[in-house]
Amino acid sequence: MSEPITLIQPEWIVPVEPALTVLRDHDIAIAGELIVELLPRAAAEERYPQAQRIPLPGHLLTPGLVNLHTHSSMALLRGVGDDMALKPWLEERIWPLEARLMSPEFVFDGAVLACDEMLRGGITCFNDMYFFPEAVADAARALGMRASLGIIVVDFPSAYGSGAADYLRKGLELRDRLDDDRLMTFCLAPHAPYSVSDENLRQVTTLANELGLPIHIHVHETAQELTDSIKRYGVRPLARLDELGLVGPDTIAVHAVHTSAAELDLLAERGVSIAHCPHSNLKLGSGIAPAAEWLERGINVGLGTDGSASNNRLDLLGEARTAALLAKGSSGRADIWNAHQLLHTLTLAGARALGLGDRIGSLEAAKSADMVAFDLRGNELQPVYDPVSQLIHAAGRAAAAEVWVAGRHVVQMRQLRAQSAQTLTTEVVARTRMWQNRISDILSGNSAP
């Protein structure tokens, strides 16, 4: 027997595919996890007279946003590393803190806090890189969110494991364990060229080819990274990654702030995706990424929030606005990256980078019903000449009112809908006070090592 139909009835639907389409007074019919079809309201009423209806006057329905790069658990470290550059931030602040805190409990609580924030901001899928990915998976599953989990690879040991081989083994085991959960997918996640040896990177290449997994890696984030690589390896990081077989269509290059024209040509030619994280790049003083040149070359660019310790806000819609403004301002070309292109960047581009372009990222029949309805009725959003411009340039994430992941209505009127999800986040927010005290003690040197 077929699943019952629900009709979502917003004022506007922007399906992203076909491009530049704004449907007015259309319904989207969903059943179970999937989109059945998009059709004019009158036709929908006639074809599905028995369907449940969800009228959303003044709302814009779009595909769910895809956060292409984050370390969700760092939500517990929100604001501990302001006003520091990447290297001291990592070496003097973040890594020492993580060394003291790392545990499944820390990772789970941070990820719950992050998932709650992301979902209520219209993000339905996130690409994570962190230790204890099983704890991130538990958080995402508990809140009904789609996640691409990082099988992390880094040379140094941690509470999670003894080193690269151990991390890989554990990550692959998790992947087997979650094989039947369609919301959980995986990337190989070597941390960065500077923190993973040639041998371990080669192992990543082998596994990626064998298993058909995307590779999620920080690349060319700072000028210092390039200098250090030349000193240590005689070449820039991208050249080294290329030699090791990591520059291909399944690669997600995070940041790519410092890239020469030849390197950009290489990325374009190989079909590499870029995860652009403008707030993090700016906040750490890393620089301004050459986004106009990426777009010119047709590189697939998605957006990432990065973690809360370098942002400090997991707000992908805000990231999109900054991406557009920064590209216009730094290139002097006011015409680039218009709002419609930005919505593609926020959704389908991210989905494609994760190898999920056939399942999510646009509102089309037979795709998964991962969707957000933005309420554009606020006084501060009037008048609405173009709902997509309004979404990118005027609305904030607070406009995200209703969210569905794989057909499940997870956010309703800006709140998590399931009682279990509400209870869990309340518990975690209460525990956050404990984490805060502990972390504050470490920061002030008051705690035993």
Place this chain on the structure above:
Amino acid sequence: MSEPITLIQPEWIVPVEPALTVLRDHDIAIAGELIVELLPRAAAEERYPQAQRIPLPGHLLTPGLVNLHTHSSMALLRGVGDDMALKPWLEERIWPLEARLMSPEFVFDGAVLACDEMLRGGITCFNDMYFFPEAVADAARALGMRASLGIIVVDFPSAYGSGAADYLRKGLELRDRLDDDRLMTFCLAPHAPYSVSDENLRQVTTLANELGLPIHIHVHETAQELTDSIKRYGVRPLARLDELGLVGPDTIAVHAVHTSAAELDLLAERGVSIAHCPHSNLKLGSGIAPAAEWLERGINVGLGTDGSASNNRLDLLGEARTAALLAKGSSGRADIWNAHQLLHTLTLAGARALGLGDRIGSLEAAKSADMVAFDLRGNELQPVYDPVSQLIHAAGRAAAAEVWVAGRHVVQMRQLRAQSAQTLTTEVVARTRMWQNRISDILSGNSAP
């Protein structure tokens, strides 16, 4: 008889002056328009046992934000000029639209929409530049907002008047008329060096000196402006303004994106204030202002949203975050413009630029009670290591929960508090649909000229 005392009881108070101060569990006692004192909660309970109490757990109280540059009425043009550079944006889109629309009704309705947005985002004072400033004043007064009104000067005629002399006469008359309204103050507002003749600029200088008024002017916004000025006058605009006597401590230079080291030295030496509008500069492709160099020179920098047609969001808190991130990212110095400095920029710096530094901009005894309470209790704002960092880098304007202007509680639980203000904004939002239809018709060429 003395006015009754009200005790506001937030979790944190950041008075801005003295700098870097965070008061925890303190009360602020206000009476009538004024701040009486700040004191520890226990002491306040003892000293003012009869006072009305407003407990605000989890809230951060700061001075009201000062929007140092806007054209508030352009709220009705929000989103009509996306993806265009300043010159075509002005000449092909904004000026032709304004020529068709300009009227006291257009200016009033746009300003009401803008004041509602600004107030609910924590802005208590705005510095406006537009035609029909009396209509802007009416809007601000109706909503209980403080305004610095521009006595506009521009060479071309409009529905408002026949030219510079007429604009000056009307603006000065308005100033006389509103002499007894302490919330309404004035700037002379010559539009820009390229739109005001030497003769008219000289007249501005004379009046500014005579009347002790600040001068509010767009300066060095785009590279094109410099080229055009050299062609027409043989010098860059700042040099010309300097010759005409407009570069002094009462000058508010808006934008100042393209400025040489010598020009920055001049601005610093003369005590000019800068109204920094990063979103507008980026969106119009004007460039990235050298904010790090302003700060290094100790120039007084405030923030402006600019108008809704080039932003498209009158969100000064968001402007501050972008200002910080952009300064860090473009200079490569992650350590500059920390959150406490930003809060000073948002408040006291703007107040000083307007000549109001002795009345608003910080929470001190005998100053006006212009204040905002930001609710930092949202899940997405946990944990709170430093409430000021959280305000600037994590919270959005949606956290602005309670707002006072001159002791009057104008926003309560994120809504305008006065019934009259609510009624007016509801009426104006309804009329916005009419404006939208009319403007859409003009844009699509469907309306008679």
